[in-house]
Amino acid sequence: MLCDSPWRRLAWSAFGRGGGEPFWALRDIDLDLGPGDCVGIIGRNGAGKSTLLELLSGVLRPTEGVVETRGRVAALLQLGVGFHPDFSGRENVFLAGALLGLGDGEIRDRLQAIAAFADLGDFIEKPVREYSSGMFARLAFSVCAHAEPDILVVDEILGVGDFRFQQKAMRFLRNFRRRGILLFVSHNEHSVAALCDRVIWIDRGRIAAQGSARSVLAAYRTEMARLMRPGAAFEARLGQSELVETALPSVRRPFEPDDPPPPEGGGRLLAITLTAGGRPLVEARGGERLRLAVRFAVERAGEQASVAFVLRNPRGQAVFGGRTGPAGSGAVAGEWRCAFSVLLPHLPTGDYGIDVFLLAEGQEHPRCLDLREAAALVAVVSTHVSGGLANTAMRRAEILQLVEPIAHV
Amino acid sequence: MLADAGPRIPSLFVPATALWRHWSLFRRLLARDVLSAFRGSVLGLAWVVLIPLSFVAIYSFVFGVIVKTTWANEARAPFETPLIYFMSLMMFGFFMEAITRSANLIRDHATYVNKIVFPLDLLGWVLAGTALMKLGINAALLAGALAIVTAAIPWKLLVLPLLLAPFVVLTLGVIWIFSAVGAYLRDLALGLQAAAPVLTFLTPIFYSVDQVPPAARGMFYLNPLTFPIESARGAVFMERPVSWEGYGLYWLSALAVFTLGGWCFQRLRPGFADVV
Structure with a gap:
């Protein structure tokens, strides 16, 4: 039993009642x-x-x-x-x-x-x-x-x-x-x-x-x-809006997801959706194409916002990430949408979290307007990656016994 | 795990009997509490004696050489006067250590509350035990110093255990009340910090109750420290016998506070896990 004030809790203990x-x-x-x-x-x-x-x-x-x-x-x-x-x-x-x-x-x-x-x-x-x-x-x-x-x-x-x-x-x-x-x-x-x-x-x-x-x-x-998909309504509207799939980051000032600057406000991440083949993602396998959609609001005119994400393994290590280009120059305040389309590498079984960052161009390094840790979860089921961080898809594995003894060659 | 004894003990007396029910655990916790304060220091247990010894030295200097106050003009062996202050202060120190630590006692042992099954009423006993051990060492030093200063065996000090018995019982009751309430209200620890210096001056340590105007004297006896300190000082240094009437009354109030404290602790304890 928890109460909002220590006095109340004391009263509950001492007298068996205490308001609230x-x-x-x-x-x-x-x-x-x-x-x-x-x-x-x-x-x-x-x-x-x-x-x-x-x-x-x-x-x-x-x-x-x-x-x-x-x-x-x-x-x-x-x-x-x-x-x-x-x-x-x-x-x-x-x-x-x-x-x-x-x-x-x-x-x-x-x-x-x-x-x-x-x-x-x-x-x-x-x-x-x-x-x-x-x-x-x-x-x-x-x-x-x-x-x-x-x-x-x-x-x-x-x-x-x-x-x-x-x-x-x-x-x-x-x-x-x-x-x-x-x-x-x-x-x-x-x-x-x-x-x-x-x-x-x-x-x-x-x-x-x-x-x-x-x-x-x-x-x-x-x-x-299901809970990781807060914007069910957003999902419905997504189809009607025009989405620009931006390219993966070019050579720009680096953003270090393991040491992000503190979120300073000026923009907000509104909804983050992870889907695979148009359906909300529950379990994923290596090689699957995932789509990470992010809706955000820029509240300060003139900010050149961009969105970055990083996928972390159960130990919190960053496996891979991505970043959009800046959302137009001299952007005005308003709502934006962006989407990443990524091919999931072959990962060991486990729960992977995706952190999403709302960034803005800064003097030297990008500034962080808002961030959401573990904004989406990916439960990866893998049958053939046992260790290591990740694996690429293996096309073929061969084992052959040589008929002629090697010594005679 | 340590379960409380069955329903045979009336719940009112559960805290009071904790010491007997968990004697071996008490010994281990007491040893840990005393040793942990000095463990890792270079001088180790020597500090147990060094700290009070430095007190004796500084009192002897201040009250024996510089300040000539209350009891300085009475006929007495040189450097006996500082020991009067030392005796009062060691009793005061016992009470203050117990009280100030009690307010945070449950919070300081949060893992004992919500991670294991533990007889929490034992913590009060351990706290009183630690303070009492320090008091015992102080008393031994006092006996030594008094023997040296007066060149006689200070038999009169034997009255101390008698006076301390109800005092410790009363302190335990106060520990239980403060530790139980302090678990809920952090303000208690802060309030006690504010009250400590006030209590130093409202307790007859540097003066006698006799100097207090008669109208206010009754109030002074509401302070649980007044009776044991006054009586001990009178019996050891002033040839004044202990008032056995007062002693009986003090025992009665001590037992009342002890029982009330145990009841209060028992009553408030189920909520500890929610608040620490």
């Missing part, structure tokens, strides 16, 4: 889980995923309703709770273990195993301050893993740490789900799909859908794609 309309983070959630269940929870930011995990782990108490659990619940809502940077790994293990409900004796018995899983070597005696993020994550996870919980609640922690930690943690979770109940929140649909057989989609505090991982994830992705 409280905001309910979750409503009407009904779940029943047993050992061996592995449930993924997805939803947009602020949908209530974390709140649900906090309720299930006992951190929060529901304002209304009941949460019943049997067995030891361990919550990995954040790695390294109670860790103090100035204390050694060993000292931190003891406090973190105590916070998880382990007695001194239990921790002493498991210290060897915890240190071995974390794979820190001599670093276990060094202050945690000196650890790399991967070492920190491994140690924190190791303590929790050795608390031997019956129910494990994991919130979005696999994004931290290094590759080795993520591998270890995934392996542990995969083993764990055979004996306990695992609840797993992640923005990464792929790790949800890899780990969970049942998925719950939470939207605005209510269960929007639940069921098999595949069906719920597909429904979720379709809905997200």
